[in-house]
Amino acid sequence: MNREINTEIASGVVGLILSAVFFFALEDISWMSILFPKTLVYIMALIALALVVRGIIKPSRDRIFHVGSNVRWMVTGVLFFAWVLFMPVLGFFVSTVVFMTIIVGYLARARSRVTIGKFMVWIPIVIAEVTFFYLIFTKVLYVPLPEGMFF
Amino acid sequence: MVFETFMTLLDPVIILSIFAGVSAGLFVGAMPGLTATMALAVLLPFTFTLPPLHGLVALGAVYMGAIYGGSFAAILVNTPGTPSSIATAFEGYPMSKQGRALEALSIATVASAIGGIAGSLFLLLLSPPLAKLSLRFGPAEYFWVAILGLTLIASLSEGSSTKGMMGGALGMIIGTMGVAPIGGETRFTFGMPVLQGGVAMIVALIGLFVLPELYTMAAKGKTALTAVEVDSKARSSFWRVTKTVFSMPGNLIRSCIIGEIVAIIPGAGGNVANLVAYNEAKRASKHPEKFGTGLPEGLVATESSNNVTVAGSMVPLLTLGIPGAPPDAVILGVMMLHGLRPGIELFTTSGKLTYGFIISMGLAAIAMVPVGLLGGRLIYKVIFRTPVYFLVPTIAMATMLGTYAVRNSHTDVIIMLILGTMGYLFKQIGIAPAPIVLGLILGTIAEMGYVQTMLSGQASQYPALKLFENGLSHILIGMIVFSAAWPYLAALKRRIMSKKGGSA
Structure with missing residues (x-):
């Protein structure tokens, strides 16, 4: 696993997957309980999308799992x-x-x-x-x- | 009240807690790879059954000792024990190689003690007026304060600030799992009843801060640390060293002020302060070219500034509930366990406890001198002889015990392991654990502020406008915009400067 990857795209994709997981877990409950988590899920999806876009526009590669065994x-x-x-x-x-x-x-x-x-x-x-x-x-x-x- | 509280602290049990805390913190902080946050997280369960004052005093002392302990590894191994001692290695290690290890350790001890005392004084003087100001804060202001904290985390996080923001958002979502603070319904339980209670803050921070370090230690697989030989004959008189440190008052004052300014900024701590103070000491020096060759000036700057941040970073914590640095998150967790809420009440209703905690950190700074000078050599001998393959499972055991003891819950230990493992994987792609933890803490404050503001705005057509209604909110929004734009402005400035340099 000692390889270089585009960590912007990787973190963006991870963010999008997590946003999807939390989005589908949003339940139909009162607005007071759901308003804030819902907003956060949208914000996280936006940040993740921004990371993916930046990773495509300005591709850079970082080493991952490079410490020891x-x-x-x-x-x-x-x-x-x-x-x-x-x-x-x-x-x-x-x-x-x-x-x-x-x-x-x-x-x-x-x-x-x-x-x-x-x-x-x-x-x-x-x-x-x-x-x-x-x-x-x-x-x-x-x-x-x-x-x-x-x- | 301050004098009365001071007299309470002269209780032998509290004095013993301070010495034990400083020694334990020094021990953990001196091990490279183990941070002050980790020291606090691992030693946390030992304070659960103590009365609130004793518990907070012990943890304050651990924090102080851990930041100081980082200098031991930096000076003797050229590996900072904690990120707060990165710049200490620049001068300390060359001094050790010249056979002046004991002199370097003594300078670090005295400078750390001065920094620790200065930080406590800053905290004592700055907190009460700031706490009074917090009375003017309504739900909307608390919401903006939490967002400000998040933008600062993002701009100060290692590498990409967008990844820092992403970590902060993830932490906030994790913080919303379980029962809603307003509304009372459960969120994000994924059909698992065990998640109804949410993820306990301490459980998350133990996992996210400790596990990634353990995995790194396991991956490296070192057997033991190798330090430079200490020439015990080359002793350095304590008074001579104290005179050396005090012979540079400008450096001391500047470094303490830098430490305090950095400490107040949420998310930044000794890791930033020591580098800034070192850089400024070099810039102000008459012989900057000699920096890096073993100059006491650099050592004084880094060690005084990083210890200022210990108590200094408690200013936003005690007044607004926002941790100035990651280790403060553990202190906040303990305060909440004892039912203590940050704000003006801490300085009025629980004044004796709060002032006791503040003064005890000054006493811990003083205790570092005898502990460091007399016990320091014994501690580092033990550390350098302890094999890493014993350290990893021992710390893992302490971590599991600490997590279990929070709610006597086996599920919490599993959650801690999952979060810690995820933290390690996220770290690989550039999402550091600190923004996730701080997002988790700030998320709760932000949610309360946000939903309460929306509730109070129900009578108007656009409830969200309530968030932008008063002057304090406008100031905070201005600070958020500036802080979010800062990394981009700084990058732009660097680009312009390099272009100018290139064309010249």
């Missing part, structure tokens, strides 16, 4: 989502320990070789870190964290 941020993102989706199943503590360890291992292998020995060091650190935050939130701040099949 795209696979790495995407995998990290997928792991973040999986972590949150598994939270109600495994509970905050277990899911956090599992996914933090996976992310640490995954990101560490970008620059060095990951061995079982290294995991033996990382896992206790992760458990200590999660325990610290878990206790602060549940015992000091009284925030009931998601519980799962374990606790």
